[in-house]
Amino acid sequence: MIKPSKLGYADFAAKDIEAMEHYYTEVMGLSLVEEGDDGKRYLSTGLDHHNMVLIPSNESNLRCIGFQLDSDVLLQDAKKELQKQGISVELKSDARPGISELLELKDPDGFIIHLYTNMEMPAPRFKEHGIAPNKLGHLALGSMDSIKSAKFYQNILKFDYTDKIGERANFLTCNTDHHVLNISSLGKYIGSPNLYHLAFELRDASHQYRSLDILAKNNIPVVWGPTRHTAGHNIAAYHHDPDGNLVELFIDMDQLIPGLGYFNPRPWHEEFPLKPRYWADNVAWGTAYEKTLFEHALKKFQNITN
Ligand SMILES: [Fe+2]
Incomplete structure (x- = not known):
């Protein structure tokens, strides 16, 4: 059975990328774990490589939602199970930092959904300043x-x-x-x-x-x-x-x-x-x-x- 265990991450297209980075790191108190050559900012609440990604853009919207499956789930099997139910799904390798393998599909509204089992856990811990949510x-x-x-x-x-x-x-x-x-x-x-x-x-x-x-x-x-x-x-x-x-x-x-x-x-x-x-x-x-x-x-x- 394919059932996520947690909401892993959300990717946001960000119009004002500098202000968004400042807000999410200094005010919200997330940790900047990595910045890609493409300008994407990978932010962590405390354990995972990322729980939020800011993507430089000329628009502002939610791009993608990542859900973490139990670590013993085999993504190949999950892919077959989804396909059996008529879902169009792709297995991707090294599609993003911190995750070696994920499934990509869309929900009925067209939101991109990622399903993955393992993410790197650099554990930047909780910040001493800013809101630093759980x-x-x-x-x-x-x-x-x-x-x-x-x-x-x-x-x-x-x-x-x-x-x-x-x-x-x-x-x-x-x-x-x-x-x-x-x-x-x-x-x-x-x-x-x-x-x-x-x-x-x-x-x-x-x-x-x-x-x-x-x-x-x-x-x-x-x-x-x-x-x-x-x-x-x-x-x-x-x-x-x-x-x-x-x-x-x-x-x-x-x-x-x-x-x-x-x-x-x-x-x-x-x-x-x-x-x-x-x-x-x-x-x-x-x-x-x-x-x-x-x-x-x-x-x-x-x-x-x-
Ligand atoms: Fe709410």
């Missing part, structure tokens, strides 16, 4: 057809479905984190597949406070949060990187017990046991307090203008 935790994709895309990840790559918000967000995991992918309908509304946001996991609330102070010192405004989400229950705060990508910093994400089909219980859960479920669109993705605050502000504004 890991790249999840990607939220803006899909043209979120149902079709979610089915691909469930049926072909054996992701577990965890939650759904209305018709616009599908949460999937390949490990115990509540979501490694959030397949949203944003692409359909915008007219092309895109990245909704990328998210880094932090260690605890004090790390989150310190991270927001680091953003403030670098004149980077927080655009939303911290707030505890419904689906996933992560406490999340959002800001933009220099290219305008939305970046989430989160703690406290729900942890799935896959064999039991429910999440590790937490005091803030609405149900016991909390199982993968559907969240109504009008109550999810914001706390009641924020909703109330927004409605008060709206009413006040309407009273002034009427």
Whole structure:
């Protein structure tokens, strides 16, 4: 069975490559492990050769997602299994630094997917400065057809479905984190597949406070949060990187017990046991307090203008 164990890396075309390198190394606190002759920057959160790649470009977008399979999987066998399911897939050797062999395929939105078993682990460790997150935790994709895309990840790559918000967000995991992918309908509304946001996991609330102070010192405004989400229950705060990508910093994400089909219980859960479920669109993705605050502000504004 082909099932990734972790989100390994994400490649980004970067318009303002210098500013992006500065932000991801000095503010986010990732380590620059290697810079290619082609100007690609390979960045690590602490162990792997890379968890993020910045590609100099005249555009800004998500180019590729890498998932790591268990080390005992044979890529030749995985290739045959994917082909049997009608997936077009290529086995590549030395396609990128740090990985000797990988499978390349595309998801229904055309995002390039890499599957690999081994990556070099130079272990630059965690930086003493900058945010220095635990890991790249999840990607939220803006899909043209979120149902079709979610089915691909469930049926072909054996992701577990965890939650759904209305018709616009599908949460999937390949490990115990509540979501490694959030397949949203944003692409359909915008007219092309895109990245909704990328998210880094932090260690605890004090790390989150310190991270927001680091953003403030670098004149980077927080655009939303911290707030505890419904689906996933992560406490999340959002800001933009220099290219305008939305970046989430989160703690406290729900942890799935896959064999039991429910999440590790937490005091803030609405149900016991909390199982993968559907969240109504009008109550999810914001706390009641924020909703109330927004409605008060709206009413006040309407009273002034009427
Ligand atoms: Fe997120």
